[in-house]
Amino acid sequence: MAPQAFFKNEPDAPILKSAKLPGPEGARRSAELSEVFDTRSINIMADYPKSVGNYLATPDGDMLLDVYAQIASIPVGYNNPHLAEIASSPQMVDALINRPALGNFPSHDWAEILKKGILKVAPKGLGNVFTALAGSDANELAFKAAFIYRRQQERGGPDVAFTEEELQSAMNNQKPGSPELSILSFRTAFHGRLFGTLSCTRSKPIHKIDIPAFDWPQASFPQLKYPLDQHATENAEAERAALAEVEHLIQTWPKPPAAVIVEPIQSEGGDNHASPAFFRGLRALTRRLGVLLIVDEVQTGVGATGRFWAHDHWDLPHPPDMVTFSKKAQTAGFYYGDHALRPNLPYRQFNTWMGDPARALINAAIVDEIERLDLVRHTARVGDYLFAKMELLAARYPDHFRDLRGKGQGTFIAFDSPKRDAFLAKAKEFGVNIGGSGASAVRLRPMLIFQEHHADILLDAFEKIVKAL
């Protein structure tokens, strides 16, 4: 028996009104927008009020099955009724029109809003949060916490005063006040596009070229062979080598790393996986060397891998020092456990808004909805269903579905396609919106309300695409 649809008003299948996307109205709206806004990265001009559940509407009346979901950031469906209810509540109106400077003038209900949402799903052992606006600034806040903590340790503890030389040199961007420390990231990682995070991002030259960067180290991310269970020995060797490189870089890089930042699955970089053993090794290594571990769950967090946090798969004996979030959380920040990651003095980690209570309220509604519909377990199950069928498809079309990956990782599934860009373009002709990552990966990022019957439509489209390519 088919499970009940979460969204009863979804169409039964994609609807294509336009012979080719964009249709005339989409093209007109896009041209209008491009007069004032850079639209060269436009993928689809959308009509959100007409979108529903897993389906993205266009201004021409097309309805596309959306397994890209605003770059992996819509969690519980377009026009989710429970979110709509919260969005029209008096508390939301208050949050929108009386935007507080949360560090100076928090609202009396800020603790309650946090506890209803962001903190209710805090990773194990990390019960504190510093709120932010997007993944990139969340990561930079975590970096700052790491640098401040590191210098505090080097100085001999939080009570040791800054020297006059430190205070003065910091004003000139010179050491010792502006220390020559670094953050270590991995090759093909993506952590954002601000100046600190972009220095850690190593996905594509187009993200980085012409922008000044810090001289920070990068370690090789283990390049595993798929399917993972058929290449266990060589993959374990690749992971050991990567850990050895991390250790070497930490011990030798002229600007010592205060932290290592890592994604559970390298998402923008092409859906590159590593094993729980690798991450346990990385946690053990960073603890041994006194370097903090920041897990960037901006894309992997909030259920898509079949666990609320992707790092829940790792069975870590000690939690990460910090975990950053954004995207499907619809708000952002970093979690931490150790109060020593609060700087020794106020105003060292501070900015005007420090997040947005309106987005934190949406987050709380998302958490409610995930619990009400048991969406994390649901996603694990649908992911297994989809992956099993994709294995069959890959067996039939091995040239088109290479290195299928994401088994047991919910719907966080990807494969390489030799004609990737044509594959993605063709998908639209069959009414499906799919995204790519890295050089040749097709990545699936459906919402948490993606169900078996949507998987069947997607699988059917896959077959049509490869036959048409």
Added chain:
Amino acid sequence: MAPQAFFKNEPDAPILKSAKLPGPEGARRSAELSEVFDTRSINIMADYPKSVGNYLATPDGDMLLDVYAQIASIPVGYNNPHLAEIASSPQMVDALINRPALGNFPSHDWAEILKKGILKVAPKGLGNVFTALAGSDANELAFKAAFIYRRQQERGGPDVAFTEEELQSAMNNQKPGSPELSILSFRTAFHGRLFGTLSCTRSKPIHKIDIPAFDWPQASFPQLKYPLDQHATENAEAERAALAEVEHLIQTWPKPPAAVIVEPIQSEGGDNHASPAFFRGLRALTRRLGVLLIVDEVQTGVGATGRFWAHDHWDLPHPPDMVTFSKKAQTAGFYYGDHALRPNLPYRQFNTWMGDPARALINAAIVDEIERLDLVRHTARVGDYLFAKMELLAARYPDHFRDLRGKGQGTFIAFDSPKRDAFLAKAKEFGVNIGGSGASAVRLRPMLIFQEHHADILLDAFEKIVKAL
């Protein structure tokens, strides 16, 4: 005859229920929050639903006249009815629950939302916008545009391809792909706290210490003597010297500046003013040397200086290349005019959300309200009224009101106080919430709906404070 109150439900005067702030309920809420959120920078625990117009409520029922306004970021009053109307509209619900990745999947009404708000008040000559989330990322986006533009010029135009060496070195954070270029800022400037903007921020060591920074240049900001009209000759000399230093740094700094960033009035750094002639000189100088000029209007923009943009006071023959905004705009981004500031390829300036349509809708409602009530002209008039009375007060208490400044700059008024922190603490005892800036400045940042009768209450409080100090 007194002008009509914009908010009829404001109290006639501040209300103090608590013998000392915070009252018991505020203290309890604050302790609760501090378990999960760093509250050491807390100023007042607020109750926003009970706040109204210029008055900030506390959970204990206190009502403070608020001339700090969430660090200069509330424009048209707490619980403004027009904003409440927009905040409960179906369009707002849509923006909140269907958050788009604006660069890839803009909504069909995004151009319209921009034109109703952000672009309706675009600075002269700068009809394009790149949207962001807060002042700090807005500035970093402007920096990236400047670096990309600079390298494009050096390369010989937008059509010249990247070299293989550039592409590969960028991935390693090394030149030539990661160029050794800089942004020039001024001493005592504040431009944000992310890694690029913090490298340009020179306000206080506590903002910068322990955080790695780029080796970027800083020029002296002219240190003017107040009142400006009594020190015209020496101030002009100070401004000439500052411009000469800017020219020297641009010509000699080993990492050449791609742009100069400047605040119209250095706000966090202590309300430091410079003359329109200085800024005209800076515009001429940067044009002559082929360096872009970014005007950071994050704190000065949106009416508080008696013009919509503070740089409207300068009468520039050529507009700035970019103008950044946030705070009272309640959304953020940078304006630009020249299409060459759109990078030659898509995805060079890009991120998942690229702003927030919900906040852009609030911005449009703010623009409406400013026009409906003619609030920019209003603020110019109330500012003149307040400044004239403060001059009298300063004449009577010269030790307490030093270097009164901001004449003709709307309500963007400040003065130095030898007992600044005590002054601010004492203000609360008389029911007024005021902020400081720099080492010893008291800065006034009332909302645009601050009226003459509020000025009278504030002036009365000033007198009580200095008598009590």
